[in-house]
Amino acid sequence: xxxxxxxxxxxxxxxxxxxxxxxxxxxxxxxxxxxxxxxxxxxxxxxxxxxxxxxxxxxxxxxxxxxxxxxxxxxxxxxxxxxxxxxxxxxxxxxxxxxxxxxxxxxxxxxxxxxxxxxxxxxxxxxxxxxxxxxxxxxxxxxxxxxxxxxxxxxxxxxxxxxxxxxxxxxxxxxxxxxxxxxxxxxxxxxxxxxxxxxxxxxxxxxxxxxxxxxxxxxxxxxxxxxxxxxxxxxxxxxxxxxxxxxxxxxxxxxxxxx
Numbered sequence: 611x612x613x614x615x616x617x618x619x620x621x622x623x624x625x626x627x628x629x630x631x632x633x634x635x636x637x638x639x640x641x642x643x644x645x646x647x648x649x650x651x652x653x654x655x656x657x658x659x660x661x662x663x664x665x666x667x668x669x670x671x672x673x674x675x676x677x678x679x680x681x682x683x684x685x686x687x688x689x690x691x692x693x694x695x696x697x698x699x700x701x702x703x704x705x706x707x708x709x710x711x712x713x714x715x716x717x718x719x720x721x722x723x724x725x726x727x728x729x730x731x732x733x734x735x736x737x738x739x740x741x742x743x744x745x746x747x748x749x750x751x752x753x754x755x756x757x758x759x760x761x762x763x764x765x766x767x768x769x770x771x772x773x774x775x776x777x778x779x780x781x782x783x784x785x786x787x788x789x790x791x792x793x794x795x796x797x798x799x800x801x802x803x804x805x806x807x808x809x810x811x812x813x814x815x816x817x818x819x820x821x822x823x824x825x826x827x828x829x830x831x832x833x834x835x836x837x838x839x840x841x842x843x844x845x846x847x848x849x850x851x852x853x854x855x856x857x858x859x860x861x862x863x864x865x866x867x868x869x
Contacts, residue, residue, distance in 0.1 A: 648736045655743050662750055666757055669832040757832035760839070762823070768839035771828055776820040776846040780853035783816040787854070788861055809855050817850040 763771045824841045 645732050645736065652736065652739055652743060659743070659746055659750060666753055666832065669757055754832070758830045760828050760830050762827035769842060772824060772842040772845060773849065775823050775828065776817070776849040777853065779820040779823065780813065780816040780850040783812045783819070784854045784857035787812050788857060791861065809858070812854040813850040816854065817847055820846050820850065
């Protein structure tokens with residue numbers, strides 16, 4: 611082989627190696643861009659979860675730690691290593707429980723659910739963090755559903771809940787009034803005062819008690835897009851106005867029969 615042929619062969623080999631190196635550099639750059647995009651997406655997802663926890667905490671009177679509006683962009687390590695510090699599994703950063711996956715004391719995720727990735731494998735670490743974030747989304751949806759459900763009779767509809775509350779308050783007030791009447795030595799002439807109380811005082815107090823109960827336990831802790839359930843004022847007034855006089859009439863009937 612002549613010197614020119616050797617020179618041409620070396621040039622072809624050098625060109626082949628150069629193209630192979632360029633392809634490797636392009637693939638590495640694409641891999642880094644993909645990792646950076648995944649880290650940014652995960653950071654934004656964790657920030658949204660932290661803000662959601664803040665809203666839930668404020669609704670129940672236990673504010674969580676605030677999170678930044680935008681997650682800081684982590685720096686990539688040299689040589690295509692793992693990304694720099696970023697919100698991920700085991701972090702102790704801000705954002706309440708959503709920004710600290712894997713910490714049992716925070717209580718966001720149960721420990722030992724996602725297997726630990728191999729050391730030095732950023733793709734596996736991001737995949738594990740993504741699975742934890744998906745699990746956190748599920749817990750967040752459950753907490754949101756509970757926060758939008760009233761504490762009192764959560765499976766009942768709003769009208770049925772209001773009827774039960776007003777009827778219960780009216781029944782309780784009427785029973786207390788009847789117990790007081792039966793236990794006292796009131797003459798027959800005092801029944802006029804009892805009639806006034808049963809037709810005005812007791813229904814009013816029962817109605818106010820029903821309003822308080824519905825306002826305190828009949829509304830969800832977190833209001834949604836739909837308007838909050840009303841307290842059904844006319845319905846409650848009618849129920850309370852009918853129950854107490856009815857009990858008083860029943861007492862009069864028994865009093866007349868047993869005399």
